[in-house]
Structures are given as C-alpha cells and as structure tokens.
Amino acid sequence: xxxxxxxxxxxxxxxxxxxxxxxxxxxxxxxxxxxxxxxxxxxxxxxxxxxxxxxxxxxxxxxxxxxxxxxxxxxxxxxxxxxxxxxxxxxxxxxxxxxxxxxxxxxxxxxxxxxxxxxxxxxxxxxxxxxxxxxxxxxxxxxxxxxxxxxxxxxxxxxxxxxxxxxxxxxxxxxxxxxxxxxxxxxxxxxxxxxxxxxxxxxxxxxxxxxxxxxxxxxxxxxxxxxxxxxxxxxxxxxxxxxxxxxxxxxxxxxxxxxxxxxxxxxxxxxxxxxxxxxxxxxxxxxxxxxxxxxxxxxxxxxxxxxxxxxxxxxxxxxxxxxxxxxxxxxxxxxxxxxxxxxxxxxxxxxxxxxxxxxxxxxxxxxxxxxxxxxxxxxxxxxxxxxxxxxxxxxxxxxxxxxxxxxxxxxxxxxxxxxxxxx
Amino acid sequence: xxxxxxxxxxxxxxxxxxxxxxxxxxxxxxxxxxxxxxxxxxxxxxxxxxxxxxxxxxxxxxxxxxxxxxxxxxxxxxxxxxxxxxxxxxxxxxxxxxxxxxxxxxxxxxxxxxxxxxxxxxxxxxxxxxxxxxxxxxxxxxxxxxxxxxxxxxxxxxxxxxxxxxxxxxxxxxxxxxxxxxxxxxxxxxxxxxxxxxxxxxxxxxxxxxxxxxxxxxxxxxxxxxxxxxxxxxxxxxxxxxxxxxxxxxxxxxxxxxxxxxxxxxxxxxxxxxxxxxxxxxxxxxxxxxxxxxxxxxxxxxxxxxxxxxxxxxxxxxxxxxxxxxxxxxxxxxxxxxxxxxxxxxx
Numbered sequence: 001x002x003x004x005x006x007x008x009x010x011x012x013x014x015x016x017x018x019x020x021x022x023x024x025x026x027x028x029x030x031x032x033x034x035x036x037x038x039x040x041x042x043x044x045x046x047x048x049x050x051x052x053x054x055x056x057x058x059x060x061x062x063x064x065x066x067x068x069x070x071x072x073x074x075x076x077x078x079x080x081x082x083x084x085x086x087x088x089x090x091x092x093x094x095x096x097x098x099x100x101x102x103x104x105x106x107x108x109x110x111x112x113x114x115x116x117x118x119x120x121x122x123x124x125x126x127x128x129x130x131x132x133x134x135x136x137x138x139x140x141x142x143x144x145x146x147x148x149x150x151x152x153x154x155x156x157x158x159x160x161x162x163x164x165x166x167x168x169x170x171x172x173x174x175x176x177x178x179x180x181x182x183x184x185x186x187x188x189x190x191x192x193x194x195x196x197x198x199x200x201x202x203x204x205x206x207x208x209x210x211x212x213x214x215x216x217x218x219x220x221x222x223x224x225x226x227x228x229x230x231x232x233x234x235x236x237x238x239x240x241x242x243x244x245x246x247x248x249x250x251x252x253x254x255x256x257x258x259x260x261x262x263x264x265x266x267x268x269x270x271x272x273x274x275x276x277x278x279x280x281x282x283x284x285x286x287x288x289x290x291x292x293x294x295x296x297x298x299x300x301x302x303x304x305x306x307x308x309x310x311x312x313x314x315x316x317x318x319x320x321x322x323x324x325x326x327x328x329x330x331x332x333x334x335x336x337x338x339x340x341x342x343x344x345x346x347x348x349x350x351x352x353x354x355x356x357x358x359x360x361x362x363x364x365x366x367x368x369x370x371x372x373x374x375x376x377x378x379x380x381x382x383x384x385x386x387x388x389x390x391x392x393x394x395x396x397x398x399x400x401x402x403x404x405x406x407x408x409x410x411x412x413x414x415x416x417x418x419x420x421x422x423x
Numbered sequence: 424x425x426x427x428x429x430x431x432x433x434x435x436x437x438x439x440x441x442x443x444x445x446x447x448x449x450x451x452x453x454x455x456x457x458x459x460x461x462x463x464x465x466x467x468x469x470x471x472x473x474x475x476x477x478x479x480x481x482x483x484x485x486x487x488x489x490x491x492x493x494x495x496x497x498x499x500x501x502x503x504x505x506x507x508x509x510x511x512x513x514x515x516x517x518x519x520x521x522x523x524x525x526x527x528x529x530x531x532x533x534x535x536x537x538x539x540x541x542x543x544x545x546x547x548x549x550x551x552x553x554x555x556x557x558x559x560x561x562x563x564x565x566x567x568x569x570x571x572x573x574x575x576x577x578x579x580x581x582x583x584x585x586x587x588x589x590x591x592x593x594x595x596x597x598x599x600x601x602x603x604x605x606x607x608x609x610x611x612x613x614x615x616x617x618x619x620x621x622x623x624x625x626x627x628x629x630x631x632x633x634x635x636x637x638x639x640x641x642x643x644x645x646x647x648x649x650x651x652x653x654x655x656x657x658x659x660x661x662x663x664x665x666x667x668x669x670x671x672x673x674x675x676x677x678x679x680x681x682x683x684x685x686x687x688x689x690x691x692x693x694x695x696x697x698x699x700x701x702x703x704x705x706x707x708x709x710x711x712x713x714x715x716x717x718x719x720x721x722x723x724x725x726x727x728x729x730x731x732x733x734x735x736x737x738x739x740x741x742x743x744x745x746x747x748x749x750x751x752x753x754x755x756x757x758x759x760x761x762x763x764x765x766x767x768x769x770x
Contacts, residue, residue: 091712102667
C-alpha cells in the first residue's frame with residue numbers, strides 16, 4: 001500500500017488526541033474521514049502532513065518513513081489544503097498557485113515558463129484559470145477554495161490532504177469540489193485523504209470512509225459498511241435514518257424527526273386508521289402522529305414507502321408480501337384494526353387488482369358506522385387500473401356517506417371538530 | 424487563454440522598472456541632499472566632483488573649495504543615512520512579514536531599545552575594549568538579548584501570538600527605557616548620550632560607513648534569501664510548513680538577522696524611530712506584498728526617506744532626525760491601529 005499510517009498516537013501536550021490510528025490508502029483512492037467534532041479528524045491530517053509529530057507509530061509513503069524526508073522533498077509528495085483559506089494579502093490567484101512550486105525551486109530561483117505551464121494546467125484542472133489575474137482577496141469562498149486546491153496540485157504531490165474542503169460552500173461548489181477530487185483520484189491517480197463534514201457528500205463521492213471517534217478509528221470500509229444508523233448513533237449520538245439514494249444506491253443519511261422521542265406523551269382519545277399504499281399515506285401518518293393521534297394503517301405491501309414510514313413511526317400496520325395481492329388473511333387483520341379505529345381515512349392511493357380489497361374494506365367500515373374520510377385529490381378515473389371496477393366502488397362509497405376531502409389540511413381540520421367523531 | 428501567463432512575466436519586468444526608478448530617485452536624492460546645508464553647493468558641481476572621483480569623466484578645472492564639505496562632511500553623512508534607512512526598513516519588513524502585522528517594527532518590539540541599552544552601556548563602562556567595534560558589538564548583544572527575551576515571554580506553547588508579542592515588546596521597551604534613564608542619571612557625560620539617543624547623523628564619517636557597509640549588505644542578502652519563505656508564511660504558518668518550509672527555524676534565523684541589522688544601524692546614529700514601521704507599509708502599497716520585490720524596494724525607499732528627513736533636520740538647525748521621523752511615524756501608527764479594527768492587515 002502506498003500510504004500507510006501505522007499505529008499512530010499523537011498528543012497535544014499531554015492530551016492524547018490520536019490513539020492507535022492504523023490504515024492505508026492506495027493510488028487513485030479517495031478516502032473520506034468522518035466523525036463528530038473533536039474526534040481528531042483535523043489532528044489526523046496535521047499528523048500526516050507532518051505539522052504534528054506522532055509520539056508513537058510511523059507514516060510510510062511507498063515504504064519510506066516520511067519523518068526521514070527533507071522538508072522540500074516531503075512537500076513534493078504531500079500537499080495540504082487547510083480548513084481556513086482566508087488570505088488577507090493582495091496576491092493574485094496565480095501568485096498564490098505558483099507558491100506551490102516552492103518545493104521545486106531554489107531559494108532565489110524565479111518561476112519559469114515551465115512552472116507557469118504547470119500552474120496553468122492545475123488551474124484549468126480545478127476550473128479557475130479565468131481567475132488567474134484576480135486578487136485573491138476579491139474571490140468568493142468557493143473560487144478561493146479552487147485556487148488553493150490548484151496550489152496544492154502545483155506541488156505535484158502524490159498525496160493530497162484536505163480539511164473540510166466543502167464547508168461554508170454552497171451546494172454548487174460542494175459538488176464541483178467533490179467531483180474534482182473524484183477526478184483527481186481516478187485520472188491523476190492521487191491519494192486523497194479528505195475530512196468531510198457532510199455525511200451524504202462523503203457517502204456519495206468517497207471510495208472508502210474512516211469513522212473517527214475519540215481519536216480512534218471505529219469503522220473503516222465502504223460507505224455501506226461505515227454509515228449504519230448504529231455507528232452514527234454511537235459516535236455522533238444522533239438518531240438517523242439510513243436509506244439508499246434512489247439514483248446512485250449510495251447511503252443517504254437523514255435525521256429522525258424529533259417526534260419519535262416524544263411519542264406517547266400526548267395520548268389522544270382518537271385512533272385514526274389510514275387505508276393507504278403507494279406512499280400516499282406517509283406524510284399524513286407523520287402529521288397525525290405529530291399531533292398525538294393514535295394511528296394505524298393497512299394494507300400495504302412490504303418495501304412500500306408507507307410501510308417503511310409506518311415502521312419508523314412505530315405504527316401498527318397490516319402488511320402484505322412485496323408486489324402481491326392482498327390475501328384473505330391480511331384482509332381480516334385489516335378489518336380487525338378498523339374495528340378499533342374511531343375514524344378511517346382512505347388515502348389518495350391508486351388501485352389495481354392487487355389492492356381492490358382496500359376499497360372493499362372501506363365499504364365495510366361504512367357498514368360498521370365508522371366515519372370515513374375519502375381523499376379525492378386525484379380523480380379516481382386517473383388512478384384506476386382495474387378497468388372501471390375501482391371507480392364503481394369508489395362512487396358507491398360516496399353515495400353511502402363517505403366524506404370527501406381534498407387535502408391533508410382538510411382532514412386535520414375535520415378531526416379537530418371532534419364532536420363529529422365521538423369516541 | 425494565454426493572457427495571465429504574459430501578465431505574470433510582465434510582473435518581473437515591472438519589478439525591474441520599479442528598481443530602476445528607485446535607483447534613479449536615489450541618485451537624484453544623493454545629489455540634491457548634498458547640496459542642502461548651511462553652505463549651499465550647486466548640484467552641477469556635485470555631479471562634476473562625483474563624476475571625477477568615480478573616474479566617469481575628466482573635468483579638468485573644478486574649483487576645490489567644496490571638496491571638504493562634499494566629501495568629508497556631507498557624503499559620509501548621506502551614505503550612512505542610506506545604510507541606516509535601508510537597515511531599519513529591512514528589519515521592519517522582516518518583522519512585519521514574520522508576525523503578519525504591520526505594527527511590528529524594531530522599535531515597537533523592543534529590539535532597538537535593547538540595542539540602545541547595549542550601546543549606552545558601552546559608552547559608559549567599556550569605552551573601547553574592541554576599539555571602534557565596541558559600540559556596535561554591545562548594541563548587537565543588547566538587541567539579541569532583548570529579541571530572545573521578548574520572543575520567550577511572548578511564546579505561548581510553541582507559537583508566538585501577535586498580540587502577546589506586541590504587548591511584551593512594549594513592556595520590555597518600557598523597562599529598557601527605565602534602564603536607559605538610570606544610566607543617564609549616573610552618567611558623567613550626560614550630554615553625548617542624550618544627543619546620541621535622540622538620533623542624528625552629526626558625527627557621521629567615512630570610518631563609520633566602512634564598518635557598517637559590509638555587515639549591512641551581507642545581512643540584507645541573507646534576509647533576502649528568505650523572501651519566498653516569508654511570502655508563504657503570509658498564508659499561514661501551517662500552510663508554509665506544507666510548502667516545505669521549516670517555519671520555526673526560519674522565524675528564529677530572521678529574528679537574529681533583524682536584531683543584527685537593527686543593532687548596526689542603532690549603534691552609530693542612535694534611536695531613529697518609525698522608519699521600520701512606515702516604509703515597509705508604504706512600499707507594500709506601491710509594489711504589492713511579494714517579499715522578493717518588497718525587500719529591495721523598501722530598502723531603497725527607506726534610504727531615500729531617511730536621507731531626505733536628515734536633510735530637513737539639517738535645514739532646521741541640526742535638529743535630531745529622530746524627532747522628525749517620530750513626528751511622521753506616531754500618527755501613522757495610530758492610523759494603522761484604527762484601520763486594524765476591520766481585522767484586515769496589509770490591505
């Protein structure tokens with residue numbers, strides 16, 4: 001392995017910051033370092049870039065101990081982009097980038113054609129050549145970050161270390177910089193080690209992730225291995241949901257809504273049952289839970305968004321196997337839930353032959369004198385995939401006294417007038 | 424897009440032009456200030472005399488009545504003025520770059536006070552154990568001692584925050600000021616110390632120039648070698664470190680050189696304040712922050728500035744030149760302090 005960090009301990013004074021850090025990275029790899037504040041991420045980069053000397057352990061580049069390298073030789077191999085890139089001096093962007101040639105030039109040597117050619121290439125690579133003549137003090141945060149990365153590249157290093165290169169930048173620059181890092185690894189075969197604050201960016205762009213906690217690597221591997229709800233809970237202390245990104249199949253981390261923590265606090269008198277499916281009930285489930293109603297749901301297929309949300313919200317739900325029609329067994333279980341409910345809501349779900357039984361269950365609810373709220377946001381003809389069968393039953397519901405509603409707000413308003421639905 | 428590349432090389436040409444202009448101004452300055460004084464000497468005669476002395480032209484019939492005034496009184500004074508201006512400006516540029524603070528200056532940091540104590544000490548107690556070198560040597564010892572005292576007091580952990588450095592420098596300066604006052608109190612020859620302290624070029628002679636010129640130029644060159652390092656250090660010390668610069672080492676070396684070049688200047692002409700503060704700042708506005716041009720340019724501007732202020736001092740009845748520089752410098756320092764509020768240095 002080209003870059004090996006072996007059993008490194010590092011201290012600030014007598015405080016141990018890094019504890020037995022041990023990992024390696026190869027050419028063309030983008031390694032993301034993640035972890036909560038104060039976990040030692042920046043210290044790790046400072047140690048690799050030789051600003052902080054490890055007390056124990058060695059750092060090897062292609063088998064050579066970096067402590068043995070001369071200063072200039074070291075900086076021909078390692079380049080770093082610091083967290084704070086503010087520069088208060090009137091250097092032009094090109095001046096700044098050319099400082100990256102320092103390790104290649106003698107003390108009194110002026111930059112030559114070749115150096116400027118290299119600077120130009122690096123600035124084109126980072127897409128900031130058009131800024132070359134502008135004073136660095138006048139550039140925006142994102143532009144400055146590109147210039148600083150270009151400076152690091154003009155050192156022609158083998159290893160590029162970045163400390164939160166995307167923090168304080170807008171999403172456009174975040175993407176630009178992460179794609180740039182990706183390109184640098186895959187095309188220029190650099191070893192890139194980057195501390196990244198945003199877990200989703202890290203998951204999407206890094207080849208591997210190292211999760212740091214209290215100076216130790218607690219997890220190292222692919223994003224799927226590292227980014228588990230359990231790992232995040234143990235290190236960040238935060239409750240998150242990990243989902244797969246629909247487009248890229250990368251992990252996607254989002255915080256759990258705070259209601260899960262205050263559930264059961266406001267025990268409501270009403271139980272609301274949602275007949276849903278196709279993701280149409282999810283947000284209503286959330287809203288109702290938020291307001292302290294007891295919520296049940298059915299029948300939804302496994303892997304349906306409604307099912308996943310119900311699971312997250314801890315809602316009793318009748319489920320059916322993926323892509324399967326509702327069985328008699330599920331139908332009966334569904335009826336049992338409806339019997340316990342005070343109000344039944346039929347969501348804006350599309351109907352096919354598989355879930356026609358959910359319309360039938362709505363009829364039964366009316367027969368049992370349960371108040372039935374029916375969503376009529378999308379015309380039933382448009383969500384009927386049963387050649388008119390569903391439409392027929394839907395209209396029958398209307399005739400038998402179902403209350404038609406257009407929006408979630410309307411449902412919530414009706415539920416508020418609780419005299420309508422005496423418990 | 425090829426434009427920035429050409430512009431970059433234009434920068435080097437621009438630097439050369441700046442140097443050519445400054446050297447031209449310097450030449451004119453030498454001639455004009457030689458003319459100024461209690462006895463007016465026509466500038467053309469000065470040019471003729473200089474040309475003759477340097478074997479540039481053969482002027483057969485030069486009246487020799489001005490020879491002594493020009494060659495023995497005014498020229499050594501002007502050359503010494505140039506060397507001192509160069510030294511103070513270079514020390515100021517070094518310290519300002521080192522501490523990333525335009526308020527760093529050999530006087531404010533306390534280096535000059537240390538040199539002054541050393542020099543006065545030699546005047547009082549050890550007159551001449553190293554002959555003419557006694558005073559510069561003691562001044563250097565005083566400057567070095569103060570530099571390392573301030574450096575070590577101001578050090579927090581392994582770093583030197585700018586604010587503690589400035590405060591330490593001021594505290595140490597005050598203390599050294601008390602030491603100076605005490606030495607003057609017990610001194611028998613109060614008058615000479617007093618006048619020396621105010622800073623002036625009355626006693627300038629070729630012997631002093633001879634002793635000063637070599638150390639000053641060697642030291643200037645040695646500092647200039649670190650120009651690129653100082654540039655990188657302006658971006659932050661850790662940044663400089665990743666660019667292959669041993670920051671702590673460079674800091675120490677440059678502090679020693681700054682102390683040395685300051686002591687050399689102080690030991691002959693006394694304390695002339697604020698040159699090291701104003702000159703680098705003004706030069707930076709003219710040529711930008713790159714130390715590769717900032718050092719030579721501010722050295723020249725410093726020399727030119729001090730020669731003119733000395734000429735002014737001469738016209739005002741041999742007033743100590745330190746008074747004039749302080750008249751300019753102190754308001755400038757206050758201006759910088761007020762400007763600093765935005766948190767931006769050097770802009």
